[in-house]
Amino acid sequence: MSDQLKNAIRDVPDFPIKGILFKDITPILQDPKLFRLAVDTLADRHAGKNLKAVVGIDARGFIFAGAVAYKLGIGFIPVRKKGKLPWKTVVTSYTLEYGSETSEMHIDALAKGDNVVIVDDLLATGGTAMAAATLVNNLGGKIVEIDFLIELAFLKGRERLKDYPVFSALAY
Numbered sequence: 001m002s003d004q005l006k007n008a009i010r011d012v013p014d015f016p017i018k019g020i021l022f023k024d025i026t027p028i029l030q031d032p033k034l035f036r037l038a039v040d041t042l043a044d045r046h047a048g049k050n051l052k053a054v055v056g057i058d059a060r061g062f063i064f065a066g067a068v069a070y071k072l073g074i075g076f077i078p079v080r081k082k083g084k085l086p087w088k089t090v091v092t093s094y095t096l097e098y099g100s101e102t103s104e105m106h107i108d109a110l111a112k113g114d115n116v117v118i119v120d121d122l123l124a125t126g127g128t129a130m131a132a133a134t135l136v137n138n139l140g141g142k143i144v145e146i147d148f149l150i151e152l153a154f155l156k157g158r159e160r161l162k163d164y165p166v167f168s169a170l171a172y
């Protein structure tokens, strides 16, 4: 089952910069059966849980997180890169392999004690997901799990996220 998803992922060397092997998920999105399989794999594990929303990470995370929220019948909360959200936000900055990035979430996206899952397409070093977790924590939300379609296990992002349950559908 996960072999089908793995076989569809396209490895693109040296994108967006030299030395990065980019995991291109667009062939999964193009295939309705595989897209559904990917969404179901991320969503079905949370069926029946008392979740308020799925927190999706800008930008490829939105593709899966929105569908997971729809399937679970719960809300969707976007975490966006700086300057994109129109209302008042909570903000956090984090370092990437090259440079730094700032993420934002609307201050009224969550109420204290709301249970959420965070969803992104891929776990690399964990910095991006950690920033989303920080924003959820700032608003008093409870992180039930952080979910990824793909995990690059050799980058040890899971260690950075050790305070939270982490699930990935496919590991490399």
Ligand code: AMP
Binding pocket: 020, 021, 022, 023, 024, 057, 058, 059, 060, 120, 121, 122, 123, 124, 125, 126, 127, 128, 129, 157
């Ligand atoms: P990180 O913060 O290092 O865990 O990086 C994760 C974020 O960067 C995710 O939102 C991914 O979409 C993107 N990303 C990092 N490395 C790759 C890769 N090799 N292929 C595709 N996307 C990647």
